[in-house]
Amino acid sequence: MAQQPDSLKIAVIGGGSSYTPELIEGFIKRHQELPVREIWLVDVEEGRNKLEIVGQLAKRMVEKAGVPIQIQLTLDRKKALKSADFVTTQFRVGLLEARAKDERIPLKYGVLGQETNGPGGFFKALRTIPVIMEICREMEEFCPNAWLINFTNPAGMITEAVLRYSNIKKVVGLCNVPIGMEMGAAQLMNVDHSRVRIDFAGLNHLVYGLDVYVDGVSVKEELLKKLTDKEHSITMKNIHAMGWEPEFLQALNVLPCPYHNYYYKTREMVEEEVKAASEGGTRAEVVKKLEEELFQLYQNPDLAEKPPQLEKRGGAYYSDAACRLIHSIYTDKRDIQPVNTRNNGAIAGIPSESAVEVSCMITKDGPKPLTVGELPVSVRGLVQSIKSFERMTIEAALTGDYNTALLALTINPLVGSDKTAKKILDEMLEAHRSYLPQFQ
Amino acid sequence: MAQQPDSLKIAVIGGGSSYTPELIEGFIKRHQELPVREIWLVDVEEGRNKLEIVGQLAKRMVEKAGVPIQIQLTLDRKKALKSADFVTTQFRVGLLEARAKDERIPLKYGVLGQETNGPGGFFKALRTIPVIMEICREMEEFCPNAWLINFTNPAGMITEAVLRYSNIKKVVGLCNVPIGMEMGAAQLMNVDHSRVRIDFAGLNHLVYGLDVYVDGVSVKEELLKKLTDKEHSITMKNIHAMGWEPEFLQALNVLPCPYHNYYYKTREMVEEEVKAASEGGTRAEVVKKLEEELFQLYQNPDLAEKPPQLEKRGGAYYSDAACRLIHSIYTDKRDIQPVNTRNNGAIAGIPSESAVEVSCMITKDGPKPLTVGELPVSVRGLVQSIKSFERMTIEAALTGDYNTALLALTINPLVGSDKTAKKILDEMLEAHRSYLPQFQ
Amino acid sequence: MAQQPDSLKIAVIGGGSSYTPELIEGFIKRHQELPVREIWLVDVEEGRNKLEIVGQLAKRMVEKAGVPIQIQLTLDRKKALKSADFVTTQFRVGLLEARAKDERIPLKYGVLGQETNGPGGFFKALRTIPVIMEICREMEEFCPNAWLINFTNPAGMITEAVLRYSNIKKVVGLCNVPIGMEMGAAQLMNVDHSRVRIDFAGLNHLVYGLDVYVDGVSVKEELLKKLTDKEHSITMKNIHAMGWEPEFLQALNVLPCPYHNYYYKTREMVEEEVKAASEGGTRAEVVKKLEEELFQLYQNPDLAEKPPQLEKRGGAYYSDAACRLIHSIYTDKRDIQPVNTRNNGAIAGIPSESAVEVSCMITKDGPKPLTVGELPVSVRGLVQSIKSFERMTIEAALTGDYNTALLALTINPLVGSDKTAKKILDEMLEAHRSYLPQFQ
């Protein structure tokens, strides 16, 4: 029998992120069950300054907490990966500047940018997938037994790219949307989070709650009713939830996620974002300001814990999601968590090799999906549309083929025009040129 | 062994249609191999006048041709059905007036009407499915062994409704789009139609040519190249084909049908139709004028053949498609024709019980689909989206449930907003009130 | 939200079984977490005497334990079912006499009887399925919200019959084979049972351990090696495990269950059983003697606990399996247990509606299968063979159709001859005549 490591090394790629204090706090809280001894924060040259700031804060946090965790800062990724037990990714190729373009350029053509499943996510995937492939190759060499816990968006596509095209099979894609839906449901039902269970199924940022239970008894009907009340609704700080038409939601008969607004309220979302862009700025621009303020705070040498302002940033529950996942893998806990993993037949009609977001039993051997079977007829179409888009996008990202990229963008349900797709593609390939060497 | 009938009775529901002379011409041409002896044209009270006009023309046509076919006119559907061998349907509930509303009302909200897969087709389905169910119940009683050859749009949904919810299993949905694509391909490749074979797969008005052969050798690549030439393109008289972006079509790598313009050029089609609506009128309005002119011609007692003006009407090849199908069923010909039939596993990922449009071997025992297997990744999403829409629409048509109707309309990729869907739904339920008793 | 019942009523059908003290002991042990207040033991007229004996022992057991459980004895099934929370079934139509015939008659023709998947199980199914259908109809009326926990063999077929052909959807089929495999694996690996997890998949009495973990780390390779050692092997008291050819087991590369001997060692098992039949008697005959001895013991008014001799009877872990299942359902525990349930896509290639035996998360809403995906190529054939046999058997049991029965028996891999099947069928239909009214 394999020996359980009794001290863990974590490598955090994109360690200079403003989210890092969340993660550090999570490990500090769990330090007794989860023997993390080293956390390596690694970033690229452009992120050196942020890495330094957030790294110093992290050091102050562990020191104050008095836990035996070492924080290491480095720009040498291989060194960070060397013998790591878990690799978490939260990097952003091109930083928030790139995201701002992902949002602004499509809007010029009346199309939503959308950071995960829309044209914005498309470009984020083109920039990110080649980098994650490189990380996988390095993991093969430096930490072949490590688990890759990917937070970087678009998390679904990145997980699928790793599963299909790399040799790293121990990969999990993680998102805070499902945990947010659980928290929201608990709040609406006025019960503690631990009593709620949701049967999750779908794709990343396109996940449905097929049923919702409190203490094992379905409360779906009640919950859907509350969701169309004016006073209630699941909200997430980084999505403006507009409220569903009650009759629509009742017929849908499953719990949508906040990102479903993009598909079931496309027209309204376009208007909303056009307005936002001309007033307070796009989401990236808002976040950029928030980040600058956060890094101001992080620099304060008296600060030795996660500042409350971080919550506005949108990463609520990220730390919880990550730490409970790592904890369950490490301890073979066999509890149920929603993650992005290989479908393997869990959702009918989606290839076994594809990534899906689904409730899984978490074991030391990884996530084991609960069987979903057939999705409701009414949602199959959208799920398959996005999966088609995701797969063509991954192919474009890996091959750098212009035609495939144009096809991927055209079939995205937010675009729907080969002509418009071509305009967006041409302008954005130019705008992101330095991050897309495969298209040169 | 069952005895072959040596004289055939055809019942034509919606016999007063302007298309009828096409059909009559087809039976006259084939009268030697196909012993049609009686053609019963049946229509409803509102269509009495048209039935009379077109019926007299039909009589003059068979008389002139000197073939032993009897034309019968009636408003009594049961009499027409009694002992029929084939029942063809080409009726239109609510006539062209209803179609005009199907097109105009959605456009007010910036949404395409689209007579088959869009909101227009949605309302056409709501009006038509209850009627086809009634016809099926009468067929059970009056001609249980007859084949139902359905031309009425939306042909895919109607075929699926019959397959799933009636006791009539001998049903085929027929459309002239695939035969038009074959003709177009033959023209572009400059060969006779008989030398062309296309592997068709998809849904009605959403069918793809997965490969195209001349004399059994694939010419797909060449054909797709020609399709993006300025000089070439498959055109159909009732669709304005706008020309595909060459790189898009190359990556798509299958032959789209003209109706794909609605999904891959949504923005351009909306503009186009808004313009048309304000200038020459919507398609229904244009067709209405054409029809009036046609009926003027039909009244001419000297006319005893199909007038050439009928071609502009858009039903090119309808007669050919219908007569070759009936002929192959009657003679157990075992040739290959594209029709709407029970999937039975032909296209992976679509339920066995659902209707698909696919190349089939035509036998006396009905169409036997050639195996398609997996559709290309890039088109699966759209096909599944429309199938989800179709199934929810059928459910709404049969139950008259408002919420299901709203859901069906919202998930249609041309709509994409529950709010807009609700506006369209409410206005159209009112506009079509008298044809939608199930929603009262 | 539904109210949790705070006192539970259990109805035990076949309450006069020698196994009952096991079950009583289980409820006594768990009485603090599981508020069982009434246990109704119900049996048929022929079992009245045994019911009386075992019932009195049960009463002495709860009294001695000082727990607030009431034991009720009745021959009126409806009274027992009335408002029950859980219905467990452990009845045997025709008693052990019928089983003896199930074993002896096929052996005359050189064919294994085999109480579950062989001709013996076939006849047991014919006798039992009509009775379980009757129970289901009564449950609909008297305890529509109860869970049916079925132990009666053939448990897989009975579960599938209930799932497909009754209105009772809250049904779980339970078997002690998987738990026995876990115990055996724990013993072989020399670790506590709680540290072992097996990924179970297959059918009842034909279940495989696809992987075996200790503390979440696969030990399959090591375990399979040990299994072919002369000193080791998973044994169960009611199966003579003959030891696998080492090379066979290594190539099989999954953990077989004891009943796999019947299919992978058919020849040896036939010889063995022929010998047993002529010497110590068939299994039924041996068990009959054991039972008689047990009931002797049970009558002792000083006995107030489960006697150790019961273990020889073969039902080891039955009580554990049953009580932990009921406990997890009642408390929505969400732990993993292997049970027979609706496949719903968990195992690829088996219909969604069919019963499979598979690791499930147990919730208050019932078992939720973990996704299995494709079974290994080498075992698909046998699993599908038995599933074909099971489905045809269920059809024969419900219709009483002779031809279907003959087909079911012929395609059983232990039979393999329509001629021999006919001889066995004719002789056994006669022998079991009074229990097979549907075949009259």
Next chain:
Amino acid sequence: MAQQPDSLKIAVIGGGSSYTPELIEGFIKRHQELPVREIWLVDVEEGRNKLEIVGQLAKRMVEKAGVPIQIQLTLDRKKALKSADFVTTQFRVGLLEARAKDERIPLKYGVLGQETNGPGGFFKALRTIPVIMEICREMEEFCPNAWLINFTNPAGMITEAVLRYSNIKKVVGLCNVPIGMEMGAAQLMNVDHSRVRIDFAGLNHLVYGLDVYVDGVSVKEELLKKLTDKEHSITMKNIHAMGWEPEFLQALNVLPCPYHNYYYKTREMVEEEVKAASEGGTRAEVVKKLEEELFQLYQNPDLAEKPPQLEKRGGAYYSDAACRLIHSIYTDKRDIQPVNTRNNGAIAGIPSESAVEVSCMITKDGPKPLTVGELPVSVRGLVQSIKSFERMTIEAALTGDYNTALLALTINPLVGSDKTAKKILDEMLEAHRSYLPQFQ
């Protein structure tokens, strides 16, 4: 568009076979539609003598017929393959001596040899698959555009091995069993063969007629009834058909093939073959005598046509099957023929990549299977069992892995014992040693 070759070269591997005159006769008969100009008969050194004899006869046949076909004899396979349009295979590694061992050795252990799906076929596959792989590699080099028409048994496994593990995708496996069933059905129904159509589905030598039509009307019921009459039954010269139990056949409700006797009458077939082996000799031994007599005849310099005695050899319709297939491919005839080809979803539950025997439309682009959908429940098990066996056998043949071989043999439904399988395997690996280099 690709140019149609107007003169064809055929390479016949195993050209020294006694079947060759059949093939030559077929090409002579069709020489007007099918411009075969060169037939290269190629064989191995051990077959030199037979090649010479049969080759001279072939030359006399074409000369007498006065057709412009050149017959070439060679031991150099590459020369034969060079620029061939069709490659047909009818070779037998180890000659009939090997087949005799395939039959005799298993019988010693009470197990049927069975030349295709049993242990005999297993060893034939082990000997043949490496050779066919070699041929494929040579085809890639010398005739990459040729079609491989494989007659060599086990035809199903060889087709699957080529499809999965070679680069030759233009392969069809051909068998005379389905055409024999059609002929038999025509005879029983007393109609001309051209009026019969059977929906074939299954595996090679395990194919079912799911329905049978005369002039497009199902006659299945009538036919099955006739098949259980004492006077009727589909017979094939190389199978002793024993007659089915009428009730079994009625419940089966599909047309079995002669080889189904091995699975539905295993016991009787074993007895029969044991008797045959001790009396007239096994089938191989009988055939060997027939062959010797045939070669005696072939040597007669006055013989210039296929002698009638060839029919007893068992290859009835082989020539017809082969020539009509080649003809339909060459002319893109689009008619329906039963062949072994890539499943691609035609039969539900069998992998797309696997070979199945199924009715196909034959085009210049190869066979296109008609959709089968789900097989009847009652036959799924056997079909899957044999497919599992086939796939494990192919794996064993390619890897030479002893354990995999033992597993393949054990799971064969005719074996059913790991112990017996080991004995057979060990003895046969030794007996066929010189033809199984991969197992050294």
